[in-house]
Amino acid sequence: MNMNSEIMYLFDNGQLLQAYKHFGAHIVKDKNQKILGVEFTVYAPNARIASIVGDFNSWDSRTHIMNKIDDAGVFSLYIEGLSEWEKYKYCFVTYQNETIFKSDPYAFFSDFRPETSSKVYDIEGYTWNDSKYMKNRKKRNSFKEPMVIYEMHLGSWMRKPDFTFNKYNDLVDLLIPYLLDHGFTHVEMMPLAEHPLDESWGYQATGYYSATSRFGVPKDLFYLIDRLHQAGIGVILDWVPSHISKDAHGLYKFDGSYLYEYSDDSIRENEVWGTINLDLGKGTTRSFLLSNARFWMDYFHIDGFRIDAVSNILHYLGDPSRGTNMGALDFLKTLSNTVKAYDSSVLLFAEDSSTFPKLTAPVHDGGVGFDYKWNMGWMNDTLKYFEKDPIYRKYHHHYINFAMVYHHSERFVLALSHDEVVHGKHSLVEKMPGDYWQKFANYRLLVGLQVTHPGKKLMFMGEEFGHMHEWRDTSQLDWHLFQYPMHQKANLFFKDMVKVYHENPCFYELDYQSNGFKWVDSNNAEQSIFSFLRYDSKGDFCLVVLNMTPMVYHDYRIGIPKKGVYQEIINSDLDKYEGSNTYNGLDPVSQDFAHHGFEQSIQIVIAPLAIQVFKLRK
Template sequence: MNAMMLSDYDVFLFHEGSLQQAYQFMGSHVRNDSRGTYTEFCVWAPNARSVSLAGSFNDWNSAGYELQKWNREGLWAVRVDGDLTGETYKYEITTLSGERKLKADPYGFASEKRPQTASIVYDLEGFKWSDEEWLEKRSGSSIYDKPMFIYEVHAGTWKKKDGKFLSYTELARELIPHVKEHGFTHVELLPVTEHPFDRSWGYQSTGYYAPTSRYGEPHDLMNFINECHRNDIGVILDWVPGHFCKDAHGLYQFDGSFAYEYEEERDRENYTWGTANFDLGKGEVRSFLISNARYWMEVYHIDGFRIDAVANIIYWANQGEQSPNEGAIGFLKKLNQAVFDYDSSILMIAEDSTDWPQVTSPVHYGGLGFNYKWNMGWMNDVLDYMETPPAKRRDVHSLMTFSLLYAFSENYVLPLSHDEVVHGKKSLLDKMPGDYWQKFAQYRLLLGFMCAHPGKKLLFMGSELAPFSEWKDLEEIDWHLMNYDFHLKFNSYFKELVHLYKGAEALYELDHQSRGFEWIDVNNSDQQIFSFIRRGKKENDHLVVICNFSPIVYHGYKVGVPHADFYREILNSDAGKYGGSDQVNPAPLPVCHETYHGKAGSVVMTIPPYGTVYLKPEYGRGE
């Protein structure tokens, strides 16, 4: 990262809310020029009476290390002779009321390991990237017509070593082969910005520019991302620009005033999470956050962001009525424009549970400017359906079909995330009703249906092992399950399913276009069977998908299909090798060329209990 000296124009942009690289002069930087080597510190504290520097280099005695106020808007700076790389520091701020606060650097590139809270002067230069091929491939292609299956990971509990966290280096060595083996295209890391409390999972941050020191140094995280890219794996960061934690060393009442947060209590206090909401209409806050996004892209080569709690950003918090927060909405638009101006191939994924329109439409078309949105409606409806006793599913049939009424109104990711397997919600496997065998069968069915439904995919770590226990956020995932037959067979099914998904253009090329999906039979609520077609871009490239959400086997079942000579079963979740009852269709299914279900022909087949079947058309003589 090149050092950039502060100009009057930079200062204007910073306060106006349009500076995208504030990290190049804010925070601490070692400089070399005609005056020699020195370390420069710059901080924004608009209502401070005075600001001094305390650190390991001056025995935490700030006398003689006063920062000078540059302008009336509250920028303060000081130069200290010498290279202070590796030294710890805080800003000692005297408020207008005379109170003294010790604050970590909002722009600090590294932090002490908890429970210590000081910032560290860190040189981000020096890491040798070798991911040019990945970056070139990413910039030269569009994700919209590509497969995307995201593996959501909490770095602290994916795996542990002697009860301790794996380092970024160890994660690179162990997580990446696991991700490749299972076919995931991306890793999404729950927030890795510095945070004081392990069980906040990173969602309550104090250091937006500092990768958490729990797992190592910034260069170690760079290495993890670099190795992901060298193995054709994208890296998405969970990012929280809506609110921040209120620990004393962090952003809250930074200079004694509400600099980063709203002044009004009803707007500021996020009582649900015990945090403070960013004032997203304030210029300096916008520059802080938009620069932070640019920082992670430019310095760490990340491939995208999952923006947390967009509903809390769009609407004013803690008010009885849902009224739009125009300042925050303006921030989201400005953020997305800035990101895509920098790199149009970046993923900007909104975790949004509202019905706000055009979330994934460009700003110049009146949208918020994201390119993806979590489909929370699909997730809630499908899990509600799956948790309904099979005998009663006919009464809630529309839960499985409703999503197709709006599936192409936005660009969606289908999420089965950490939020669905924690806090007493049970694991995905344990949500399934019935006995041991039935739970596994329905879990295979669920994931088979998910892979065939329009939209990109996301699954939380551990779910590929089919755990009975929900996520235990102080322990590693249940690796011991691979010693048990049903879990091992499920894992084999999952790997084959994901690899099939990635190899079948019909399952992803037209994810966001209505011509990529067509119902065959949408109304069979009595038998709880759904059948539909997924289409690719090429003529005749399609798959027929049949999902049976009942425990009944149907022999001689007739399904309408598009024109072909035969259909071959390429996936059956009930296959014996996966732990199923082996109600499969081993031979090619000849097409009867008479109209059925409104289609040009039909096949007669076996429908497995609690099963997903994918059929591929063949032309010519079947074997």
């Protein structure tokens, strides 16, 4: 194995960016590509003896003793005659005379759970067909382009008739047409790193370099991403660099010491999550994680990383009173610099509930270097508002308009994620007050607000057709709901609303510029009506009106910036969406009647519990 003092220096100092080329199990071939054997290399400084065990030696730790090739604690062994798919683990005898068995931190594949062995896998040799997509990716991922993200859990989106998992390959012809039909630009996959427990949803990993075997082999995932790219759909990976599983075969106490995690008992464990915090200030941990990000970019052509639990990274145990974790903060900046230096088109998303400043500012401008931050404030305020009976909404008007007070402090994604539809929080529809009709009217109103409000969009699977139950990771979505008209029409509205978004650059082009948004009236709390303008770079605009109550208003006057005839381009109360069909039969014509600070105004019919969007006719 190619290992020398320079490589170990980089590894120890957190600067080795392709550690997977040096550690792990690597197949050795002759010039005709015939497999000759496998070379294993592992870093375990607290191991006195290291060996390789597997089916090939009846799991006897005395058979294949590894050679210590570096005083820092690197062990290596070439085993002739081994081939792909061999199961293996490392066995360590520590300096404390403890014997432990571990899966390979750099394994490219793992045995199907509940088995915990690593598997020899040939990661090389896939021929990609997404060159056109990759060439144009930087433009596609520009802040000025539309972004509608579909967050999904591969194990519970759709299952086979016998309720077993669909494989990566199975999903190609099911998922891609569905995403295209709904106007999604990106799919965000919840963690795909190998993990022992289904119920962890992937957030407690044991194999960072091993795409989970639940859904097939890594090259099958290559193929799924390849096909998604060919269809013009980006792939964001939910990535968890902050904490790991405590399972005995994983990274935790890998060589009997706290090799990758904190040695300090007071900050090592997240008791609520049952996980162990990685020490992001350690060079070895940084090399492991930075190389892992590079690995997913290199081999899987990942378009972006959604970084989980950023507040837990920025502050010890997520507690601001403990102060900023400077080592972890520096890691995040280094991660941004490393990713952007390798491929500036790859995006970084922060799932962060803190108020840490300049999260999405570039590192060279004193920021942390993320491209986007989930707007947890908008999510919390908006859902609190919608859960209230409309009669009380006038007392909580600020829940809706407050987001624009701080909107330009970061580049935000408006996320209605899996976390909002589990653990007794109810689905989006079930959160809503009122009877069956009112619940869906409120649901359409929420979708309309999210799509027209400044910021990129993320919806969790099932929300696009009004899923009734909370998300259940043990079964597929309730696809049978499509046989019911209310769900069919809720889904139709979602698709039409996203279509309006795509067709009108005013809803995305200037998301993060002050000239892209202007309130018409943000203060009509008594009637719970909001109205605002969205502009594009050419000065064209759309007028958005939201009525948060079941009241109908005729001849409602709204100020507008230009004279002309206005067309109602979408109305969530139309009967095709199962609304009451209150709409503007004739296109409103501007009048020289000053209102809302504008010299002209229009009079419109305001539909109940509805969003209405108007556009000036050319």
